[in-house]
Amino acid sequence: MNATEDAASAMTAIVCRAPKDYRVEQVARPRAGRNELVIRIAACGICASDCKCWSGAKMFWGGPNPWVKAPVIPGHEFFGYVEELGEGAAEHFNVQLGERVIAEQIVPCEKCRYCRSGQYWMCEVHNIFGFQREVADGGMAQYMRFPPTAIVHKIPVGVSLEDAAIIEPLACAIHTVNRGDIQLDDVVVIAGAGPLGLMMVQVAHLKTPKKLVVIDLVDERLALAREYGADVTINPKSDDALGVVRSLTDQYGCDVYIETTGSPSGVTQGLDLIRKLGRFVEFSVFGSDTTTDWSIIGDRKELDVRGAHLGPYCYPIAIDLLARGLVTSKGIVTHGFTLEQWDEAIKVANSLDSIKVLLKPKN
Structure with missing residues (x-):
């Protein structure tokens, strides 16, 4: 193989080898087999779960069967352009070369009881792009392969790069809000105004509850929440969250509490704020154990x-909301880095200096 052929068969990628051991490497470029496709990555977001995985959180690395199986290329908030179609892939996925596409973050096994009953997001095997490479690596690379059981969706031309890059977390936000079964006369509290929380605010606002309340410790994020439709914002550092919520609800408490802080205090706070017979929706991935009085x-x-968990059946909804301008990434996507700038990217993503950080490979 000459130098030109060797360069064409390699690509730049982030490789997760251990906690805080993520490296920019040259690795083999994926090729498409039967009913498979390869995309050229346009962007890949760094998720809060990526930050927790990088830092070594127990749920990713602990126990006899850790979720992360290194080495693996991370990244599950990706989208890109169809670069290569294996035999039968065009018909299998109903896509053509050059089209913008996204795959759902889970790769169902299609054999377990959950997949067979349509509950594929709870697949017992539970391969997710970016954490195990049994089926394929993730999107923090120049190219990425979609295996035959990937669930693929097309992205309309009019959707911007930044909007397309939040389709995966937006699908999760939609699923979470739907789990709250929000009614027109509900007082809804969303705890946490990070990327997912801010998307949930936009989606919950579309449900037109009686009052939409957002809690966070960062005033700038609360200001964004108000722009996205929050009626009331609370900073627990300066505000009495319980007093405010009770004043809005005849002292009963909120009807729906959505926890997306990723902090154990967000759970105990919610149990105080929610009324009797209320609906408590837990979304966060926690870096440490949460302890509470279950008698509550x-x-x-x-x-x-x-x-x-995840965004089942919500990707088409997310794409449609973005295409119609009903949800936006403006204000949420704050930074962009190349793959080669990984060390700076993860530092910024793991801080309050950013909301959503994107990796944009040089292709």
């Missing part, structure tokens, strides 16, 4: 506690 859930309030 049962004996005292009889709460309806609901989890929210």
Whole structure:
């Protein structure tokens, strides 16, 4: 193989090898097999779960069967252009060369009880792009392969790069808000105004609840939440969250509490703020264990506690909302870096200096 052929068969990628050991490397460029495609990555977001994984959080690295199986190319908030189609892939995915596409973050096995019943996002095997390479690596690279069981969606031409880059987290936000079953007369509290929380604010606003309340420790993020439709914002450093919420609800508490802080205090706060028979939706990925008095859930309030995982059946909705301008990345996407700038990118993403950081490979 000559130098030109060797360069064409390699690509730049971030390789996760261990906590805080992520390296910019030259690796083999993926090739498309039967019913597979390869995309040229346009952008890949750095998620809060990527930051927790990088820092060594127990849920990613601990136990006898850790979620992360290194070495692996991380990244699940990606989209790109169809670069190569394997045999049968055009018909299998209904796509053509050059089209902008995204794959859902989970790669279903299509064999377990959850996949067979349509609940594919809870797949027992649970391969997710960017954490295990059994089926394929993630999107923090120049190119990426979609295996045959990937769930692929097209992205309309009019959707900007920044908007397209938030389709995955927006789908998660939509699923989470839907789990809250928001009604027109509900007082809804969203705890956490990070990227996901700010997207949830926009989606919840479209549900037109009676009052939409957002809690966060960063005033600049609360200002964005108000721009996105929050009626009331609370900074616990200076405001009495319980007093404010009770004043809005005849002292009962909120009807729906959505936890997306990633902090254990967000859970205990929610159990205080929510009314009896309320709906508590838990979305966050935590870096440490959460301890609380479970009698609040049962004996005292009889709460309806609901989890929210991934963005099942919500990618088409996310794409449509972005295409119609009903949800935006403006104000959320704050930084962009090349793959070669990884060390700076993860530092900024893991701080309050940013909201959403994108990696944009040089192709």
